[in-house]
Amino acid sequence: MQGDAGRTPESPRCGTTEKSRVDFRRAYPWMWTVAFLVSAFGAYWLVRSLLEETSENPTRDRIRALIDEADQLLKTLDEQRRG
Numbered sequence: 001m002q003g004d005a006g007r008t009p010e011s012p013r014c015g016t017t018e019k020s021r022v023d024f025r026r027a028y029p030w031m032w033t034v035a036f037l038v039s040a041f042g043a044y045w046l047v048r049s050l051l052e053e054t055s056e057n058p059t060r061d062r063i064r065a066l067i068d069e070a071d072q073l074l075k076t077l078d079e080q081r082r083g
Helices: 018-051 058-082
Strands: none
């Protein structure tokens, strides 16, 4: 290719210049640091939410008691039909 002989890495036709490569090399550690911090925060939040104990809720407890009572009544009815 005869026209490529005069092209230098700094020429705009070559794509990236040496200066922009150096800028990205300086930015990579910062990008990795940010990615690490975001993933660490996400892992912390996930573990914290999984290990969090739920507070006592009287309404929820009452609903559970009613469901258990209904299940017991259904079992009793089913046994009476069979017996």
